[in-house]
Amino acid sequence: MNTTKTSSIARVIRANRFAKECCEMVLECPGIAASAKPGQFVQMKAWEGSQPLLRRPISIAGVVDGSSLLLWIRIVGPGSRLITSKLPGDEIELIGPLGNGFKPPAKNEKVWMVAGTLGAAPLRFYSQLYGAGAECRFFYGGAASCDMEVVEDAEICRMNVCATTEDGSAGQKGLVTDILKPALDESPPDRIITCGPKGMMKAVAALAAAAGTKCDVSLDCFMACGFGACMGCAVPILDDGGKRYLHACSEGPVFDSAVIDWEAL
């Protein structure tokens, strides 16, 4: 996927609190919105100076009105706090679209989605762009009921959603893999696409492998540049003729789960 990467200034259209310690933002950025694909991300900066120093990589959750990006951002530190404190009309620096997205569904291919909290973002975009529809099963895992706002999103609601929470305060109590496994045992799809915490994706990849189902994962890594220059976002892979790492930004962030060395990740 060789979309041209651009460095742009985006205008905040909307910014509202979303789920637990998260923010939903809509940023007007026609260039990136026109070419973005599900699984791709943007590198964001919303401050002057060197503190924090690096941009923050954020997965694209969708396109709004053809010219704006929808982003779901978890507030975890000073960078995400500064980004999410921007108000409508403010400007944010963006580089994107970066990375390679999920493969579009092949004709008649049955794709299921498995998300952990904000890992739902690229899967939401997949549904939006490729029209996943009601026959697509969407397995969701959150920590508690406060994470359920994600699956109340109109695009996600279109799909056949099964949700779990770890504390049982909404949906079925347990982990998302607890509901995925019996579903796979019953009738596996052609492919699973998944995004969420590393432990969850590792478990999903193992279940998919056991079921003989292809599984594409979208990984989240430390990275500096986001466009292949720093080689910081190394992803260990099962030895491929001496090659031991791929790069999340330029060769991912979406990978076939079978190539990843999960023990070394």
Added chain:
Amino acid sequence: MSNVDMTVRIGDLTLNNPVLVSSGTFGYGQEFADFIDLNKLGGIITKAITPKPRAGNPPPRIIETPAGVLNAIGLENCGLDVFIKDKLPYLKDLSSAIVVNVAGACESDYVEVVSSLSKEDGVDAFEINISCPNVKQGGIEFGTDAGRAGELVEKLRASTKLPLIIKLSPNVADVCEIAAGAEAAGADAFSLVNTYRGMAIDIAKERPVLGNKIGGLSGPAIKPLALYQVWKLYQSTKLPIIGMGGIMNHIDAIEFIYAGASAVSVGTANFIDPSASVKIVDGISTWLAEKSPRGFEYFIGRAHRT
């Protein structure tokens, strides 16, 4: 842009302007082609090249620190053959100087890369990496011992007519001593600083954050330290210096020039703003046009006159 002459000479190498981009922060150049016109740069210093491909260090390889970045990439690179076949053809069509950063575990590694690439079109100079803090056998032993630095440069001098820029480590008691060894052996120029050795510890996991445990610190956090090293080396060498360490804008770059750098190299800033280097070229050009009718070289080391 104004028509000021920013041409600068680094030994036998002539740069269109004094702004280069640092090894390890600019990939093999093409990664930035979507963002900038690469011909606007004075020079591109490539990712370090070793005779054989290197996989690099285990992750995490990079973390943010206050106004800085700690990295331990581990000289991951495609190796000499792939560089010649896949990377150099693109670079040689550019008007910017192409400086290949060379690393190795032993003298013969450096000699192999330098002599092979000297036969290829498109390489204008070598930057000899004797200062990588992140691999056990990545040349740092040459960069911390004046005698061994001199021996290595002597061998390389016999292997190429192209300019040899020796990239110095700040992780030594006296950078001037290492430089003197290299200068006597036939080096053409110096670049400094490479990163400062550092680390971070994850107290929840009770272990170092970086997969390699230790790394190299770059970014604005090290700028005053780097500037001092350039200042100090300028007083002890006649050779030109390419100054680097935390340069984020043209003001930072001009500080290095006043300290004694004939050219500057932009590193970590490329990660944050892929057009930072070109903005610095434009900034220096505007500054020079406003500052004085004198040429650029008048300002090199100017802060030493007081």
